[in-house]
Amino acid sequence: MRTVLLLCLVLGMSGCGLVALPFRVTGDVISVVPVVGKPIGAPIHAVGDAID
Template sequence: MKPIIIVLLALSLQGCFLTKVVTVPMRVGGAVISVVPVVGNVADAAIDTTADVIDLVPL
């Protein structure tokens, strides 16, 4: 039973899932930063662009 669980866990922790684990907190942080006057929207756009590039990483 334990090897089956390990294989299923390994299958679920690849590709798109791993990039989402990284980019979702970045996008949430960017949304919070966008509230800051003047520089907030610029910082949010930079973070969002970076998250988009990370999503394209072929894992």
Template sequence: MIVCLAALLCLSGCGLVALPFRVAGDVVKVVPVVGGPVGGPIHAVGDAIDP
């Protein structure tokens, strides 16, 4: 129970909003040719939301 509460505290606020951008950026980066240039800015949005 304590571990679950600690995880929720880490994901509260801006971190929860930034998570989809970070995950999408990481998934897009796997695409061979265009992954780096396209995934980088998407991941950067997540970083901008949750510094």
């Protein structure tokens, strides 16, 4: 069952989505930091959008 779920995840994220994922996750994690998180996280998240 675990293998089937992993296979579905990999097939759904093939191509650009797989490359953009680290940028999106990093941008979301940084945006949680109070005061400076939003201004710093937005450009990082925008890189993920540009890759897609």
